[in-house]
Amino acid sequence: MTRDLLSPRSWSIAGRLTVLYTALVFVMLVLAMLFLFWSLKSNLEKEDHESLGDEIAVLRLILKEPRGSRISLAQEVQWEQTTGRSGNFYKRVLGAGGRVLMQTVHMGMLLPPGVFPQPPASPDSAPSHRYLFAGHGRVYLLMSARAQVGRGPRVVGLQAALDVSREEAFIANYRDRLLMVLVSGIVLSAAAGYAVARRGLRPLDRITGTVEHITASRLHARMEPARWPRELRALARAFNDMLDRLGDSFARLAQFSADLAHELRTPVNNLMGEAEVALGRARTAEEYRQVLESGLEEYARLARTIDSLLFLARADNAEMHLRRSRFDARRELDAVIEYHDAVAQEQGVELDCQGQATLDADPVLFRRAVSNLLSNALQYTPRGGRVEARLSDLGRTVVVSVRDSGCGIEARHLPHLFQRFYRADPARSNHPDGTGLGLAIVKSIMALHGGEVRIESEPGRGTLVSLDFPSSA
Amino acid sequence: MRILVIEDQAKTAAYLRKGLAEAGFVTDVADNGIDGLRLAGGAGYDLVVLDVMLPGRDGWSVIEDLRRSDCRTPVLVLTARDAVEDRVRGLELGADDYLVKPFAFSELLARVRSLLRRGPAPLVEVLQIADLEIDLRRHRAMRTGRRLDLTPKEFALLSLLARRAGDVLSRTVIAEQVWDMNFDSDTNVVDVAIRRLRRKVDDPFVLKLIHTVRGIGYVLEIRS
Structure with missing residues (x-):
């Protein structure tokens, strides 16, 4: 102290x-x-x-x-x-x-x-x-x-x-007078200096006053940079930007909570309904069994949703530690393609891979990101279509892209696709294994790597998703 | 085989006891760390299933004390958080394996069995289940003497099911063991792969070996 x-x-x-x-x-x-x-x-x-x-x-x-x-x-x-x-x-x-x-x-x-x-x-x-x-x-x-x-x-x-x-x-x-002038000069300048400094700093008090009135529910308050001295304008502007970002985050958080409640309500509703109906009257063992099995599927989906949300939360808070290593991206990509190969063959979709690159990244997260992209691409590509993964080393970035010849996505959906639980096509939201978090996870993985994810699409022609990994960390 | 479950949540403890008992284990439950430590310290348990979040004293201190008193009983830790630091801490303190809640019971059972199966499994070259014969060394599978035409991944999937015949394997375990994809994803890849495998292994034959356990996963066994 x-x-x-x-x-x-x-x-x-x-x-x-x-x-x-x-x-x-x-x-x-x-x-x-x-x-x-x-x-x-x-x-x-x-x-x-x-x-x-x-x-x-x-x-x-x-x-x-x-x-x-x-x-x-x-x-x-x-x-x-x-x-x-x-x-x-x-x-x-x-x-x-x-x-x-x-x-x-x-x-x-x-x-x-x-x-x-x-x-x-x-x-x-x-x-x-x-x-x-x-x-x-x-x-x-x-x-x-x-x-x-x-x-x-x-x-x-x-x-x-x-x-x-x-x-x-x-x-x-003469010497005595000079000393008197010196002493009174110092006292005067200290007093005047203090007064001037206080006066000069008064805008800070006003900023404090403004800031004190801001709460989560009153994030709309803004400072007018023009009203502040030039030195404080940058601060006022930065502060406004911060408020914008906070307001944005709060809005997204609120939206996310609403979506999450909705996502959880549906399966919980199903579970309760099924159980209630089953208990309504005596049934055979086989009927009870079916109810339990159906419940188990819902539980598994809920558990996966929770896992994914935890993953996203940890990635957002940068709690996740990347276990980076240098690896042959083609080999990892081939492994993921092999994983999805059965589905592609079953759907009659050609699944192909091109290019070579070495990557400095977390191999498990790399697989997860690419796997999510491939599973989306396969899901929206009709029989006879084609899904192509491509690696290109552009020097400063390594781009992993997945192009499909599927149904494509309307432009108005594109900016929202990476939001949690966002679905471009509500009719498809009942995909039994989907949690609506796949692309959000891809985005988080790219953010953790300091990279970016881009999406281009043309309805009826197909979609191209690219992951830009920075070449060196 | 006797298993001690240290778990304070009554519902979890009850289903663990029931499930483990039905899998053939004698199971006791302690609902707090102090009783748990006392019971585990006494000889007689082959495995301890330990929840980390316990009232009074937490699971970490239970493992620590257990290992300090030179008790080598394997410990399977259940945790609600899969932060890497937590896992590392548990394993450093002397836990033998961990599971993150929520977990599938089949997964718990598989890990319990593998912890109890001390030492490496005996080296088998040929697996024989009913009329299915798998030559692990030469990568060949046959039914009723006829060679099955399998891709390498299909062979890996079949031999995993056969090696663990009778165990229900979850999709997560299968994806991890066969494709080395150790993350949960929204895909139905495993289901499709199993469907294709069945077409080659089961469809042409009367006796079906690969069974779906709805909501859990798949099992290879002889069912009458």
């Missing part, structure tokens, strides 16, 4: 969509914010570096001047300066051994020389730098460099600092 809940398969579609939307929004927002944050921060830092670097360059220039301009150096260094945008600049000139020669007021207290980075050795190198977090929210950008004094060999150290606390506070504030 818990595992079911944890596995994504059991989540609702709306839930899945929401999670996906939210994850997507999260990733996109984070990427966008990282970019914005990084570009703002790097721009600000670049500006700070440049302006502090400029200050150092100015000091270097002043130091290179001849001595007379020293006042301007003192001015440049000692006075605290406030830039337009940012905090103050601090500058310091160090003599040999680190002695402070000159520095901006308050600088000694705020930024002692030790907190600055080590300057690069050459007076021409770019200054080294670091950030100093001084507590109380103060942040300084520090730079160290060396500078040449005049044209001589003397070199002094330069230290410059920029108070960047306001910028840092600005960046931190």
Whole structure:
């Protein structure tokens, strides 16, 4: 149960969509914010570096001047300066051994020389730098460099600092806002995503509503594919097709039950009648015997009907396992023809066989199917007629056909011939051995083999039934 | 020969007992699996006819227990379902043969007899019934010394009837034994074949040997 809940398969579609939307929004927002944050921060830092670097360059220039301009150096260094945008600049000139020669007021207290980075050795190198977090929210950008004094060999150290606390506070504030936007964006997109998904899935609820109203007696309900979104139209159509097939099956089942009741009522009626009449008054042993014998014939027919129905039911439910093997179809066909030979000779019908083929099928069912066809053909072919069985290997299928020169069947009966208990000629329905299931069994056998049965007929000319067995399973 | 019938349906049990008794077997009936198992376990029965659908404990468990207690009495199983799995299961558990309901009593009798006939039937080369003489080795049949002109299938049919002389053979058994058609079909092939055989074997002679048992099948025997 818990595992079911944890596995994504059991989540609702709306839930899945929401999670996906939210994850997507999260990733996109984070990427966008990282970019914005990084570009703002790097721009600000670049500006700070440049302006502090400029200050150092100015000091270097002043130091290179001849001595007379020293006042301007003192001015440049000692006075605290406030830039337009940012905090103050601090500058310091160090003599040999680190002695402070000159520095901006308050600088000694705020930024002692030790907190600055080590300057690069050459007076021409770019200054080294670091950030100093001084507590109380103060942040300084520090730079160290060396500078040449005049044209001589003397070199002094330069230290410059920029108070960047306001910028840092600005960046931190910007970051906090971005995080707030991120969190509210995720919450909003989750809520909106869920609402959109639910709305998008609403047709499913309506389909469920329609389906819930369908019962065996109300199979006529249909969905109108045009009313559904395109994605669901295929489902609605497939569902309608399923209903059609179900309706068809139910109708056939009902018809079949009615036929079955009729088929069983006739022999049971005969049995009851015969027995009642026999018991009506005392009779000779011979008379009783005849009643019993007649009953036995009916029982045998009933038993055969039941057997055949069971066969059909099992074949329909695909419970039957084919015992396939490869065999010489001609040999099996000859055996079946030999079986029917006596009847053919007795009726004066020529029974013939042609063709060769190898077949991959259940040999017992093959015999049964062909035997049913031959027995039908012989039954409807008059004296002097001809029944011909033919095997032809067409590559992808092996066709077994039985052609007779009998009375033929009217076209309107042809589609129904393979239905159970269907009889084209009601007058012949009293054939003593017939159960009316022979052709239905043939059709089932062919369905089990993945094959087909076809029938063509012309009244007065004869009938051709063909069994198409697929060549390889 | 004693036969135990384990069958819970009173009507079926009654006709089995009656039919088997009239065929010359001493027959007892148990109407449930527990009694049946107890009776079958005791010595004295040559054959058990067992219905699979029993109340309380079913036929499968009866066979299983019977075979586990090392009782080798042949068992003929009666089942209402001819699903292959059922047959296989029955035979695997140690049943010797099975019959699917509804079955013809003549068929049951034939199977009972063949189960009781232990070992192969003695090899006979020539069968002699009244003035009918069948040479099984040379495929020849004669009556009153005159050779009968039979097709191979007619000869097979005649020799089947003669080998089982006195037994009523159903159409199903005949179709299976002579033509190897082991399915029920709606045809009257067997009747026609018998009619043609009679024309050659019986019609020219006064003594008729092949008899119709209406509703059941055919038998070859001498009737006075």
